[in-house]
Amino acid sequence: MKLAIALGQRQLGLTWPNPAVGAVLVQHRDDGPVIVAVGATQAGGRPHAERVALAVAGEQARGGTLYVSLEPCSHHGKSPPCADAIIEAGVARVVSAIEDPDERVAGRGHDLLRQAGIAVDVGCMAREALRAHRGHITRVTRGRPAVTVKLARTTEGFAGVSQGPRLMITGEAANGRVHLMRLHADGILVGIETILRDDPLLTVRLPGLAARSPVRIVFDSTLRLPQDARVVAGAREHPTWVLTAPDAPFHAERALVDAGVDVFRLPGNGAGQISLPHALAFLGERGLTRLFCEGGPTLADALARHDLVDELVLVTGGSGRGRGDIPALGPALQDRMDELALVGEEQLGSDLFMFWEKP
Structure with a gap:
C-alpha cells in the first residue's frame, strides 16, 4: 500500500479532475508474495490506476491481490467502472486504503466487488491515503x-x-x-x-x-x-x-x-x-x-x-x-x-x- 500511495503521488498535478491513484497487483506464490504489476492514474485522469495495472498483469491478475490507494470507481464516466474491470480480471482480493467520498462511488465500488465474491479489506494506511488524496476529497466534499x-x-x-x-x-x-x-x-x-x-x-x-x-x-x-x-x-x-x-x-x-x-x-x-x-x-x-x-x-x-x-x-x-x-x-x-x-x-x-x- 505504501508503494501504491507513492505511485499515485508521483502523478499529482497531472490527473485533475480525477484523483491521482496508485495500484499494485500481487500474486502469492510458494516462495512468497510477488508484485506482478503496478499502475497509476495517467495524465488527464485516465486510464485509471487499476486498469493500468490490470493491463500490465494480464492473466497474472487472476487470483491475485490488488492494493489500491482509493476505492475503485463504480460509475460510468468517460470510461467503464474499474470495479467491473477488477471482477472481469478474476482478482481474488482487493485491499483499499479508503472509501471514495465522491457521491457517485461512496462505498458502491467495494459493494460491487463483494457481491462478485471478491474479498475486500478497507483501511490499510488510511491516514496516509487521506493526506495523499486531500485535493480530491476537498473538491468532492467541500x-x-x-x-x-x-x-x-x-x-x-x-x-x-x-x-x-x-x-x-x-x-x-x-x-x-x-x-x-x-x-x-x-x-x-x-x-x-x-x-x-x-x-x-x-x-x-x-x-x-x-x-x-x-x-x-x-x-x-x-x-x-x-x-x-x-x-x-x-x-x-x-x-x-x-x-x-x-x-x-x-x-x-x-x-x-x-x-x-x-x-x-x-x-x-x-x-x-x-x-x-x-x-x-x-x-x-x-x-x-x-x-x-x-x-x-x-x-x-x-x-x-x-x-x-x-x-x-x-x-x-x-x-x-x-x-x-x-x-x-x-x-x-x-x-x-x-x-x-x-x-x-x-x-x-x-x-x-x-x-x-x-x-
Missing part, C-alpha cells in the same frame, strides 16, 4: 480545491519590504524544493500585486519538468495585469487564467484574451474585489483539486479569513536576516494556526521548511 499556502520569511518573521527591491530570503536549494511542490499542484495562485511587484513566471523550472507546470491563476479584480507581464507573454505555452470582477474593463479583457489568457468574471464581495469562496468554488467546478498559493501575506491572510487554508508551508531563510517590514503571518492566519498541526520539517542549507496542515 466543492473547492485544497489550498496549500507557501510563505517565505526571515528569521525575524518578515516576508518582504514595503519599499525597495524584492527581499531575497531563500537559497537555491530551497527554491528548487518549491518548484518540486509546484509540479504536484493543479494550479499556482497569486494576486495581481505579486505580478506587479515581482513579475514572476510561475512555472516549474526543474530539468526536464517544464511540461509539469500547473495552470497559472491570477486574482485581478480590475484587470491591471500588464500586457508585458511574463505570465501574459507565456500564456500560449502555459495555461493562464485571470479571475476578475464583473465590472472590470472589457478592453483590458479583450487584450488579455488576444494574448492567450483565459479571463473569467466572478461574483464580487461588495468591496470591488473577487469573492474568494466563489472563486475557489469556480476553480473546483473547472476540475482543479490542488492549489499552491504563492501570493504572499496579503492573499494568504485573506484565504485564512475565509477558512480556505488547508496546508501551510513556512520557509524560514537566513538570507534576509535583519531586513523586512511586512510580517509573513497576518492576523487571520495567526488566529488559524491553532487549527493546523505541524507534520514535518526539512532543512535545506540555511533554510528551514515547516509543513503544517489541517488534521
